[in-house]
Amino acid sequence: MNMEKIMEELIVQNNSKIVMVVMDGLGDIPHKDFDNKTPLEYASTPNLDHIVRESVCGRHIPVFPGITPGSGPGHLGIFGYDPIACTIGRGVLETVGLGVELKHGDVAARCNFATLDAEGVITDRRAGRIATEENRRLCDILRQIKEIDDVEIIIEPGKGHRFVVVFRGQNLNPAVRDTDPQHEGQAPLKAEAVREEAEYTAEIVNRFIDRATGLIKDEHPANGILMRGFSSRPRIPTFKEKYKLEAAAIAAYPMYRGIADLMGMTLLPAPDTIEGLFRTYVQYRNKYDFFFIHVKGTDQAGEDGDFAAKVGVIEKVDRALPVLMDKRPSVLAVTGDHSSPCPLRSHSWHPVPVMVHSEFCGADNTTRFTENQCNSGGLGFFESKYLMPILMANARRMDKYGA
Amino acid sequence: MNMEKIMEELIVQNNSKIVMVVMDGLGDIPHKDFDNKTPLEYASTPNLDHIVRESVCGRHIPVFPGITPGSGPGHLGIFGYDPIACTIGRGVLETVGLGVELKHGDVAARCNFATLDAEGVITDRRAGRIATEENRRLCDILRQIKEIDDVEIIIEPGKGHRFVVVFRGQNLNPAVRDTDPQHEGQAPLKAEAVREEAEYTAEIVNRFIDRATGLIKDEHPANGILMRGFSSRPRIPTFKEKYKLEAAAIAAYPMYRGIADLMGMTLLPAPDTIEGLFRTYVQYRNKYDFFFIHVKGTDQAGEDGDFAAKVGVIEKVDRALPVLMDKRPSVLAVTGDHSSPCPLRSHSWHPVPVMVHSEFCGADNTTRFTENQCNSGGLGFFESKYLMPILMANARRMDKYGA
DSSP, X not given: OOHHHHHHHHBOOOSOOEEEEEETTBBOOOBTTTTTBOHHHHSOOHHHHHHXXXXXXXXXXXXXXXXXXXXXXXXXXXXXXXXXTOOOOHHHHHHHHTTOOXXXXXXXXXXXXXXXXXXXXXXXXXXXXXXXXXXXXXXXXXXXXXXXXXXXXXEEEOSTTEEEEEEXXXXXXXXXXXXXXXXXXXXXXXXXXXXXXXXXXXXXXXXXXXXXXXXXXXXXXXXXXXXXXXXXXXXXXXXHHHHOOOEEEEOOSHHHHHHHHHTTOEEOOOOSSHHXXXXXXXXXXXXXXXXXXXXXXXXXXXXXXXXXXXHHHHHHHHHHHHHHHHTOOSEEEEEOSSBOOTTTTSOBOSOEEEEEEETTSOOOSOOSOOHHHHTTSTTEEEEGGGXXXXXXXXXXXXXXXXX | OOHHHHHHHHBOOOSXXXXXXXXXXXXXXXBTTTTTBOHHHHSOOHHHXXXXXXXXXXXXXXXXXXXXXXXXXXXXXXXXXXXXXXXXXXXXXXXXXXXXXXXXXXXXXEXXXXXXXXXXXXXXXXXXXXXXXXXXXXXXXXXXXXXXXXXEEEEEEOSTTEEEEEEESXXXXXXXXXXXXXXXXXXOOOOOBSSGGGHHHHHHHHHHHHHHHHHHTTSSSOOEEEEEEEEOOOOOOXXXXXXXXXXXXXXXXXXXXXXXXXXXXXXXOOOSSHHHHHHHHHHHTTTOSEEEEEEOHHHHHHHHTOHHHHHHHHHHHHHHHHHHHHTOOSEEEEEOSSBOOTTTTSOBOSOEEEEEEETTSOOOSOOSOOHHHHHTSTTEEEEGGGHHHHHHHHTTOBOOSOO
16 A cells, blocks of 8 residues: 555545645755855745744655655655656657647657658757747748648647657557667667657657658758657646546646646636735635745756746745735645755755645744754655645644554 | 565574564644653653663664554555555455454455435445444344355454455455445445456456345344455465564564564463563563564553653553563664654654664663654664565674675
């Protein structure tokens, strides 16, 4: 009997409201140019300082100690899906990240425009990182391919040399090997089925590649394509199925809207200020049980190595907090999906600070919501997938286990 | 290779004495009427304060974060049995809780007296929560059914409308579905075998129900019975098998005596004062290796929401502690089986404080045995099932793993 089964049997419904504010990439490490403080330590956060005294804190670990998660595993974890057992394919993540709708049974791939020589050998896997406008122009050319043998072809440009292709039709299967050999100096691979059920899909993919290459063979420098991460929308239980929660997402970026959609959340309007995100919660409070509010700026600042910008986003969240707390949720969690320390300019393996506020949370001695204070909080260190059980318990939405 | 197998290979024997004082439902959360303190923080505990400075502390999690355990999973955990893999059936727990001996192969069910209308439809699943004396009178009537087809029938009244029935005989199997439909407005269900091996048992159960209903059909309001939680004594290794420990329980309440009995502990006299419990340990110290001392009052106070009473029980334990420490065990653990916070008046999901005292425990900086100080103790947060390995290690009863 695993965690999911146990949860399923214990869940009860009530009128509680759960809000999870996810400051993307929130966790950080001390920065020598800023008094050896982390952005959370450096920021002025009077509202968080007030709430944290009535909260219980801890640090969560997205996959296992030492593992740096991508956005997929990071969000799977905080939503209570085991990020090892349950994966979101790269094609799927890239596709939903571009705001393209994915239906069950579609097969999505993330693609590169590449440069091939006269013999068809790859000389640049990224076609000299062409500009996004050039990418758009090329995708428009490829869009002449509307379908192959009744399989609809959907093409969407991303940034630089990246785009996605979605195959929509009957009997498709994502078990197809990458055509990107990951090395220059060799030709792109043929799409090959890993399992028999995917042979038809591999054939369609190869026919697509032939036609696409024919259409752009005289372009320069992007005269070829590489495809990888073939995947389909995962068949994972929705929030309604898993937690009996009507869940809504307030997220501006397509990637996070896409992830929320995979989990069956309703996508609510997401204005471009943090106060606006919180106002959406207030407006829809009565219609949903669970609100995922996604703040992107912290991760962006972390990846840019911009300490001051990260501090600024944290302070904006703090200043907007009274809007949210005016319609106080039964349970409020403030956390991130992973750490993105400014000195690293990337996602990292560091445990993520989390605070949980509710009437019965059992406040600890934490006086500020910082990485170091969270280390001795009342939640301890725990795998991210346990955050949802903790929030459900605080919302009194779980029965006792065993007599 | 799992925890049990690894432990088994490493265990050695010596003359050490391990004492585990379980203050039932010990963990708590701050109470606003008591300086925002928990009972452990509020209580005056000079003896614990002294010992804790030579101890290592932490918090244990009975099942996984967010899960509120019943007494069964709670005690399984602290005794090193995985509370997910190993369950004690509700019928069994209710039966041992009433002090009824259960043999291997017996099938036990927890039962309700209920009210049925003229068509046999349930109008009250609890027969208006009849008085315990009425329950006793009805059970005496049912005791006319002494056996069915060589299967002995044992009946024991509980509180209010609740009683247990134990079926004792050959070839019995507990895989029988509840006859309680959990709803009024329909007839009780027939007992049905979930597996073929239980078909004979289901037949005996149905014959019992027919005869029982015949005997009380003219009673009022309790003229029917509902049965659920069919289960048998779990086949779990005893403390002797698992840890090579001669174990004894000093517990006054039938439920905990019953659980201890399931684990092969000898039941020692349990006087009704805490000092008395500790004196039993002193008296039997030479005869056993492991002593489980169960203090019920903390849980009772927590479930009653009586903060002062919980503080009182903690202070009584503290005052009696010199009796125990006068015959100092090699390893002393003080903990609970779960939390029962006064503000919640029930079991809860909050991690349980624990302190472990031994010569080589590696004392941490904890100066008082409280939830918050335990948060940063040297044991960290850990699943309850690891408490026994920790105690065995402190007792020097485990070899090195691997070369």
